[in-house]
Amino acid sequence: MPRRTQEDSLATRKKILESAQRLFTRRGYERTSLSDIAKYAGVTRGAIYWHFENKEELLVNLMDFIDTEKFSIQLLHDAADPAEPDPLSKLKTCIKSMVDEESNKFISSSLMSMIISIMNGSAGNDIVRAKVLEFIKARHELMNKILRNCIAKGQLPANLAIATAAEHLAMFCVGFFHQSRLGYTENIKKHFEYFIDREFEEIKLLTVASL
Amino acid sequence: MPRRTQEDSLATRKKILESAQRLFTRRGYERTSLSDIAKYAGVTRGAIYWHFENKEELLVNLMDFIDTEKFSIQLLHDAADPAEPDPLSKLKTCIKSMVDEESNKFISSSLMSMIISIMNGSAGNDIVRAKVLEFIKARHELMNKILRNCIAKGQLPANLAIATAAEHLAMFCVGFFHQSRLGYTENIKKHFEYFIDREFEEIKLLTVASL
Amino acid sequence: MPRRTQEDSLATRKKILESAQRLFTRRGYERTSLSDIAKYAGVTRGAIYWHFENKEELLVNLMDFIDTEKFSIQLLHDAADPAEPDPLSKLKTCIKSMVDEESNKFISSSLMSMIISIMNGSAGNDIVRAKVLEFIKARHELMNKILRNCIAKGQLPANLAIATAAEHLAMFCVGFFHQSRLGYTENIKKHFEYFIDREFEEIKLLTVASL
Amino acid sequence: MPRRTQEDSLATRKKILESAQRLFTRRGYERTSLSDIAKYAGVTRGAIYWHFENKEELLVNLMDFIDTEKFSIQLLHDAADPAEPDPLSKLKTCIKSMVDEESNKFISSSLMSMIISIMNGSAGNDIVRAKVLEFIKARHELMNKILRNCIAKGQLPANLAIATAAEHLAMFCVGFFHQSRLGYTENIKKHFEYFIDREFEEIKLLTVASL
DNA sequence: GATGAATGAGGATTCATTCAT
């Protein structure tokens, strides 16, 4: 029973993307076949090819999809907004959400595991790699912007070594994320807010003068 | 066709393992075919099957192989040795070596990227997952042992929350490793020793009392 | 969305046929997808299915279309016309036009390349084969009629072995056509009229008496 | 039940090539799937990929295979041999054999139908096209060589326009071949030797002086 | 009249695995 209206079409597209996300995250990009995705989405492989050029394009579109859908990214954008009076809290809240998100398995960090497996994969799919790198870069720039916003609001030192601080923060998040996946952050999670606070204390030390 | 001596056999085995390591690290487990490995090692696929049951077994054996071969693990074992008077320095040295290792691309941390891709991928091959988890657990226990050794030598607080500290340290290392792979640790690398020192200062705060 | 007039419909049909001709000729029947044709014609696949049952039917219709459209066939019909005082010249002119047509790439001989690929391909699509064979037969009969007309006008011997002559002439044309496609008629083309004349001299020898 | 000895391997290879030839000739390159070939040869698709890189390579190898296997090409080489006292007869014999070969369906001319469908196909497979063009060129040069040999033996005029003559001869052969495929050489076949003789009489007229 | 969405049957290719030699 084929679907016909434009809404149906969009619904199909969404179903495919969601299935792809779920399966890519669960099994990794390589180990997920289009057949798997189609089955999971309740459509045929052909339908996937109607909506996406090929497997790579599906992935690229998925990235945009997740980026748009998931709300945690919104928090980051808020934190970067010059109109935001308390960007630091917003940033901390966002980082804090990693704990819940992880337990929910499907929030923006699920994207990261995908990213990693793609970057570990390599070889052919240059379009995907480019997209991933672009994606990462965008996040990095966003982080820098947030930090600058924090400085502007007097929440971080004026002479902060921004690039270094951004790297440090990213390390913290990524480290937490990966260890969580392996189940080695039980104790950290218990006092996660404390560690976030400590992280920012560390960052505050990273002034141009001190390095 | 000369008779193969046992040495030849071992040499072949080693060649296969080294090729596997190199290629798995480079392209990931899924994207590396036994054909690739055989070609790279200058043997036939059949030879791989002589030495290893199948692809998974090759991977399992590879983990042991890397663990034995690579020297950085030795540093960790030294640091855990009760006879070692300065385990903290040994540990720091080992962590510090991540910088060079990364640039050299082929030290023990390369194993981690493999581990990650395996944990991200699969679903199926439980033997491998089990092996990986065992491997990670062993590292974790080793880390705990080292921390205890540091406490014994008075280099860390007696009431350190060891498990939490170990998790924190792991987060630091893993975070650095991943961000390095993506090329986002340039600034961190410049002052890596400083950051290692700071990391241990943080850890020192993690006493049973304080948490 | 404006109402389609009948003219629009015919225009679409024509666009499809022309696109089909161009692409079939260029890439062959098998290697041309309906998608290609639709894209080239600036319509959707669905439109093709509105005008033609399926791919085979499109081809069958295309043959009629070409047959009607192209003018060289007209020359042949003229040559077959009993009212024509000089059928031989008409025939020669038509053959001579092969040289230009080839360089123009799209005259009736382009049809032949299609025919050939169909006869070489297939096995399955009997309707097409039947159509092709019918088409070829029609040409053959036309040729016989022309030869008879030439005899009637005294331009060829009364006791000409018509069937044999027709075959010979066809061989000449087909041979030229194929060698042209491969680029091996450079020298022949330089004196093409001469060779046409010689061909007819040869044909004149094919009398019932002589064979 | 897999085969193991080298002879078996060669036998498999041969079976694949023969099946490919038969099916390519019958249905054309595009319409023949590797599955078809495998089935016909009684092997699996994998076996084909063991012996040949891919479908194109199979075709390229097939061309060499046919060229080597079939005997009519030997006649041509004999005719080109300076030691041959009567090259013209050899050449005529070879051309004459087209009649039988055609009826046998699988002689060297079957290659030509393949060539045509490939040249008509086009698009992707540049390697194949190159191979085909090389193949055709080789034949052409061989033909030129034979004609020169005929001149040397005084069987053709000293001032023969060789290139033109070669083209003319090729046209004759190719024309006959194609019309035969379509079943329109019945009458020509009855007196084929006569037409071959006439063809050579025509060629004899093609002197540098006369053109 | 024509479109957009979806299907499903293949098709080429890759690859882990097997096994006689």
Place this chain on the structure above:
DNA sequence: GATGAATGAATCCTCATTCAT
């Protein structure tokens, strides 16, 4: 110990075709 040959299942992808709108 190792090779070369072969298998067969899975994968990505193409395409003719269908059909509600």
